[in-house]
Amino acid sequence: MGKYIFRRVLYMIPILFGVTLVTFLLFNVAGGDPAAQAAGRYATPAQIQAMRVEMGLDKPMVVQYLNMVKQIFTLDWGRSWSSKQQISILIKEGVGPSLSLTIPAFILTLLISIPLALVMAYKRNSIFDKSLLVSCLALISISSVFYVLAGQYFISYKLGWFPIWGWDPTWEGRWDYVALPLLIMVILSIGGDILFFRTVFLEEMYQDYVRTARSKGLPERRVLFKHVLKNALIPIITLVVLEIPFLILGSLLLESYFGIPGLGNLIYRAIQESDFPVIKAMTIMSAVLYIVLQLVTDVLYALVDPKVRFE
């Protein structure tokens, strides 16, 4: 197992290199002149040049790149252009609200969709199955923005159950503001998830070992919930765990519409205000997080699927 982990870590290095390279090319090279942006709209050419030197932009590309790498390792993300605050502080403050939304949504979605998909596979082609199938298809054919707007309009505006907008930084107060976006986030995900999981379960049911299990006289329920489930969980876990790193980014859409001060909102405002340092920082941070958490996934995967352990 130790060798397996070491090999995976080794594999991460060229990817990290690639990510920093792409980010560098994209933002530093293609993204307009940072010095002009930083100096402000009314700066003179001399001031812009001075800014350039101060930001190290007059040095050759390679040096700039290495500087960027150094900054990443020291977690020095710099300052936001629009708010002039330290980005690392902005990130730290944004994590809490984002996770308050995404983690409950993630868990709830799984708790609802996996059992539902399992039951649908068990009762395949029944009325229950078919009506849920149609509902899921309908759910995924509607734009997410619609759910947000409709939710705000009917539930907050017309019915007044939840606030339309805003945030309470206290631990108790925030759930009032999380409730509606949470509901919407779950609705957005369960449609596609249920359809996918159901397909996985159904395909697994055509495997030979299912025929063997039936030939032993096992009741259909045991065949499905014990034999099929554990096998089907492998592709499901693979996919589900890939989503975890992105939880920290929050939801761009929901946070911006509901005014939740999370990382998604941070990115949204950065896009609106062309705030490159923030976008760059978020890009790299999420990429690194993704790589690291993928490693954790692979290890978890090895624990579930006995075949992988012996590579």
Add this chain to the structure above:
Amino acid sequence: MKGKSLWSDARSRLRRDPIGMISFVVICGYLLVALLCATHLGFKGYNVVDNSIAYQEPSVVHWFGTDIFGRDVFDRAAHGTITSLTVGFFGAGLSVLIGTILGAVAGYFGGFADELITWFYTTIDTIPYILLVVAFSFVMGPSLTTLCLAIGLTSWIRHCRVVRAEFLKQRERDYVQAAAALGSGNLRRIFVHILPNTFHLILINFTLGFISAVKSEVILTYLGLGVKPGTPSWGAMISDARLELSRDVWWGLAAATIFMFFLVLAFTLFNDALRDALDPKLKSR
């Protein structure tokens, strides 16, 4: 006597699938609407400005009411079809093209080419999609072309993985080995033998990409990275709805959502029907 190819087998299976056929008709319907709009033969009210009837409720004359400038909302939604179909077709098309080329090269030749391409798409995959698209849009400025390019250049990874895996598998199959034994070179093996046997995957992934592109257009427009303001698009109509709803004007949102709903649903169902027709062993219904 003409033989029955696998394609004609698939076609006849598809024809016997009522849901598949209905979805196909619906898609053709949308194509027709787009054509009528583009040639200005129908839905002409989308551009008729009349501030006196701004924000009128749906009525017999204006099925979905009017917008802020008094333009017919129904006709505007109809014109949005052009935007969505364009984004869907070119976005998905580009993504499938890139994915196929890179996937084929990686899967067939293996070795260094494979390592390089795999490293490349793993890297891009690690960066959140939205941030990539943002970067593109910044560089190129918001427009329909940008949208197509941005979506096409960022969503090819999934298809690339699939094509790569398929080429890896087919490369070892006996019929390809037989071609090698008969003296055929690499190009012939790739284009005459393996590629035709991956078309079904390309088709399926194209429709999936289409759906995802249409939905992405809405989000990207909301972020301000979509089409030029003024061009009718479902994304624009849904984005504008935010302000409209505070004035209880719901018909813009409704029109765009309903138009998009049936197109996406039709494509989704058609995709399922295609899957079943092209490989009946995978019946997941």
Add this chain to the structure above:
Amino acid sequence: MSENIIQVRNLAVEFRTDEGIVNAVKKISFDVPRGKTVGLVGESGSGKSVTSLAVMRLIPNPPGKITGGEILLNGKDLLKLSESEMRNIRGNQISMIFQEPMTSLNPVFTCGDQIAETLMLHQKLSKTDAMAKVHDLLTQVGIPNPAERIKSYPHELSGGQRQRVMIAMAIACEPDMLIADEPTTALDVTIQKQILDLLADLQKKYQMSILFITHDLGVIADIADEVVVMYRGDIVEKGHTEDIFLKPQHPYTKGLLACRPSLEKNPRRLPVVSDFMTADGKEKVIDVAVMKQQKQTRAIDVKHSELLKIQNIKKHFPLQKGMFGAVKSWVKAVDDVTLTVRKGRTLGLVGESGCGKTTLGRTILRLIEPTAGEIVYNGTDITKLGREDMRAMRRKMQIIFQDPYASLNPRMTIGAALMEPMIIHGLGSSREERLEMAGELTKKVGLDRSMLNRYPHEFSGGQRQRICIARALAVKPEFIICDESVSALDVSIQAQILNLLLDLQDEMNLTYVFISHDLAVVKFISDEVAVMYNGKVVEMNDAVGIYENPQHDYTKKLLGAIPKGMPKHLIQ
């Protein structure tokens, strides 16, 4: 208590397909006596597997359905039982083992868990009691180290061991009958012998009936007391094993028995089913000319000149890579092999799975590049040839693969497949000429010109294999490697293809290397035989000598494991 544990009466099963309703089993009746083995034999499409699934009521529905008949277990009709009553019988009174033990076992549960599950379900044992019994069962089925194997996963076991685990699972509740659906077809012949012996022992011990489904008459002769012969959904003949083998009544049975290549004889031509039976199943008077042919023996000739010399060929595959990609250990698939192939004759290459024979075949053609060694074809060392020269050489050296379903591009018409090699090598100056040549090729392999416009999936396995042969002949080769070319075919089709290969060899003076795991088939077609084991050639002799006078221990073991093809007590 009646003497029959199972009585099948007028059983009918149909399947719904794209082409309409198929009657897989058409009103068949037979008995399984208590404590005896009934062999259910037939080729593909005979309905034998469907019958076995019907007894367990495991027919997938849709698309299949039992449309009539009774299946009496101790007098009780299984088809009338409720699903929960039937579940009590499955794994308990009637058990089943299948053909592919790898996919038939659940990959994420240990072997011990899967066996214990049956015990806990039917005999209501606690987990500890069940595990103790599992330990005992694993010993009974001959698994070494049962205490460790209980905790092993299926993929950690070999094919033979997995089948033993399946057997342990099946006999756990001491069933009255065991249904075995082609349990040894996917196993090597030496492992097959062990499994068959194991089943015979268990039968004696538990007084269990066995319904053994197979296409292999040789296996039937070894183990069955009664035989039921099925053809296209009907039972054409049934009776005691000696009667079936010594005095077959139905023309299909006669044909099936006659068309097997045997280790004792040396005919020039194998009889085929169509010699005995017309297309609609009626008896045919055997053609005088055919009878004369059947009496001819084939002359074995080992003195012809050398066409191909394989010198010290090695093919190694990397097994374990170290930390930075350096290879730590290798699999020696082909380990220093030297062979000579004579012009116009056949060299048989025989061995079990993993011995390297297929790798060797592909290396000879440089479809896989050899790690070391030379391949000298007519004086030229082809390992040193560049791309263009090698392409030209490929006209002379061809190959026919094992799986007729996988060897043809499913999206190319037959005509296109046959003309492709002509296009590559510049044969024929126009499309019409190439079409004409393709038509000639189809005739040569016994097919019709009208097939050129059709696609592979419209043909049967035997027909597709003929097409593959025609394709190989399109470039007018001198040398053909037959890589298990008949192993995936039904026995009756196999005989036809073997006859065709011999006819073509005589007509065109072809040289063959014939690779197979089936010793009888190799003996029929070869002049010389080389036995491979673990990447090496352990013995080589002419086709008669190797069977009458085996020298190496492995060869002797191989010969000893082959089912004799006749009921045991008749062989003395």
